[in-house]
Amino acid sequence: MNPINSEHLFFEILKAGLWETNIQLAPYGKVDYEALIRIAREQSVVGLIAAGLEHVTDMKVPQEIALTIAGEVLQLEQRNVAMNQLISNLIGQMRGLDIYTLIVKGQGIAQCYERPLWRASGDVDFYMSEVNFIKAREFFRPLVNSITPDDDKIRRIEMNYGPWVIELHANQYISTSIKANYVLDEIHRDLFYRGNVRSWNNNGTIVFLPSPDNDVIIVFTHFLNHFYKGGVGLRQICDWCRLLYTYRESLDHVLLELRIRKMGLLTEWKAF
Numbered sequence: 001m002n003p004i005n006s007e008h009l010f011f012e013i014l015k016a017g018l019w020e021t022n023i024q025l026a027p028y029g030k031v032d033y034e035a036l037i038r039i040a041r042e043q044s045v046v047g048l049i050a051a052g053l054e055h056v057t058d059m060k061v062p063q064e065i066a067l068t069i070a071g072e073v074l075q076l077e078q079r080n081v082a083m084n085q086l087i088s089n090l091i092g093q094m095r096g097l098d099i100y101t102l103i104v105k106g107q108g109i110a111q112c113y114e115r116p117l118w119r120a121s122g123d124v125d126f127y128m129s130e131v132n133f134i135k136a137r138e139f140f141r142p143l144v145n146s147i148t149p150d151d152d153k154i155r156r157i158e159m160n161y162g163p164w165v166i167e168l169h170a171n172q173y174i175s176t177s178i179k180a181n182y183v184l185d186e187i188h189r190d191l192f193y194r195g196n197v198r199s200w201n202n203n204g205t206i207v208f209l210p211s212p213d214n215d216v217i218i219v220f221t222h223f224l225n226h227f228y229k230g231g232v233g234l235r236q237i238c239d240w241c242r243l244l245y246t247y248r249e250s251l252d253h254v255l256l257e258l259r260i261r262k263m264g265l266l267t268e269w270k271a272f
Contacts, residue, residue: 005028005029006032006035006036006039007039008028009025009028009031009036010035010036010039010040010049012028012052013036013049013052013053013056014045014048014049014052014234014238015052016051016052016055016056017045017047017048017049017050017051017052017053017054017055018048018051018052018238018241018242019245020051020055020114021055022055022056022057023052023055023056023057024056024057024058025056025058025059026058026059033061033062033065036049037049037065037068037069043233043234043235044120044122044233044234044235045120045234045235045238046069046072046073046076046120047073047076047115047117047118047119047120048118048119048238049069050069050070050072050073050118051114051115051118053066053069073118076117076118076119076120076121077117077118079121080107080110080116080117080119080121081117083107083121083124083164084107084202084203085203086124086164087103087107087124087202087205087207088202088203088204088205088207090124090166091205091207092205093139094136094139097135097139098135099128099132099135099136099139100128100129100132100208101126101127101128101132101136101208102126102127102128102191102197102208102209102210103124103125103126103127103200103207103208103209104125104126104127104169104172104209104210104215104218105122105125105218105219105222105239106121106122106123106124106125107121107124107200107202107207108200108207108209108210108215109215109219109239109242109243111200112239112242112243112245112246113242119235119239120235122165123158123164123165123166123167124164124165124166124167125167125169126166126167126168126169127169127172127191127210128168128169128170128192129170129192130155130170133155133168133169133170136168137152137157137168140159140161140166140168143161144159144160144161144166145159145160145161145162146159146160147159155169155170155171156168156169156170156171171184171185171188172184172187172188172218172221172222174221174222174224174225175225175229176224176225176228176229177221177263177264177265179262179263179264180221180263180264180265182262182263183217183259183262183263184217184218184221186259187210187214187217187218190211190214191210191211191214196210196211196213196214197209197210197211198210198211198212198215212243212246212247212250212251213251213252213255213256215243216240216243216244216247216251216256217256217259217260217263219236219239219240219243220240220265220269220272221263221265222236223236223237223239223240224265224268224272237272240272
C-alpha cells in the first residue's frame, strides 16, 4: 500500500472513530496496519483509530494488530482514569482553601467523545481568575518538582507534579492576534464574572468547564496559535470537532460569528 493510500485510509478510519460510523476496508486493497498505527501514534489519536477499526464491517483486523491496539487503548484508559482522579483530588484540595478554577481543554473536552477514556490525555490545564491564580501558584509551589517560569509576573506557568504536567492560566491569550485577545478578555469576564460555565461530574467531584459558547473560541484560538507557531496535531482538531458537534443544538451562532469577525479570524475558521 503506497503512502498516499495509507494516509487516505487513515483519515477514513479516523472519521469512523470520531463519529462512530461503519467503514469498509476492502475498497482500499491491502491495508498497511503498521503505517496506520504509526500515524495514529504521531498524531495522538490511537484511541480514535481503535474505535474506527471496531466499525470495520467487511474484514477482520489481524490478531497481532488487534492485540497491539488493545494494549495501547488499555494504557490510555488507565492514564485517563488516573488523571481524572488527580483532577478530583487537586480541585478538592484547592476548594478547601477557597481556590476556584475551571478546567480547559484536556479532560473536559474528552467528555464530548463517545469514549472519553480513549482520548489521549495530555496536560492538566487549570484556568482561573487573577486572585485564584495567585493563590493556586502558592498552593502548588511546595508540592511540585519544578515550575517554569518561576516568576510572579507570568500569568501562565507549567509545573511538573510527579509524573504529571500541570499548567496554571490567568488568561487564554494567544501570541498571534491582538484582536483575538480582546475577545478572549470578553470571554474571561463572561466566565469569571457572569459565571457562564458548564459542569462535568468527575466521579462525584463537580468540575467546572467553560460554557460551550466560550469553549469553542478558546479551543479554536488555542490550536490556531499552535498552527501558526509551529504545527497543530489532529487530536486538537478532533477535540474542536467533537465540541462543536456535541453542542450543535445549543450554540449561539450569532454570537459565535460576531466573535470570529471581531477577532479577524473568519478566513481561518472557514478554512478549518
